[in-house]
Amino acid sequence: MKKLFLLSVAVLGFAFTSNAQDISENAIGLRLGDSDGLGAEVSYQRALGDNNRLEADLGWRSSNDYNAFKLTGIYQWVMPLDGNFNWFVGAGGGLASFDGKDAFDDVSETALFVAGDIGIEYNFDIPLLLSLDFRPELGFGDFSDDLDFDIALGIRYQF
Template structure:
């Protein structure tokens, strides 16, 4: 009986450590989403402990009449589902700036926001991570950039290293 318990314990410990090996210390890539008109964001993830990480995203948009930049930081908690599958949730916030200009009209402003995030990811055996998440954003300074709330659904593709 002791042998069965010992073998079972070692097997479960090995599976748990294997699942965590799929989460790498760093991941860099793109987060493709609505992001309130920003489109793709450059996304960086840094593992802080076994089950926590920091995600930093930078989005920008430049067109003929409209320019904007937005930085987001999210603290995330990770839970393993099975093998390379994880789900995560987090809280954070960010800031940004936008400007709109026409020949006889110019307007610009800064904005700050609080954000939450929930998502699912798969870490392949190769250095690739794919994720799908939902990030609601609550704009705090009531400017003309947005209607105080912005839901954002995105697909992330990152290189793990």
């Protein structure tokens, strides 16, 4: 019985060890998507453990008629799929601000939002990470008071 217990512990330990993965300590790049009309975002990822990380994204747009920015923070759990492929899921939120003109007068609005995130990524042997993710966002405020869906391609340099 003692040998069976030790063998079971060894097999479970091997299973958990073989399921471990290496996610980069830091990654910076672009997240190219709709982002509720703001387009490309500067994206930074910071590892918080073996399979957890924090992603921060900043999108902004400026023209003669308006200025807008959107700051998003997402906590992600990363799980291996096969080879260099991982999938991830996360939750977080952020802040969005719009300052400009509509058809009749000047408008200045700020909104908070909560967001989810699910996606797949490929970690190249060189320090390049490509990802495709889907991010639903629920906004609270005049600027964004509805449910938005964002699909984006991420291109990040890992260091």
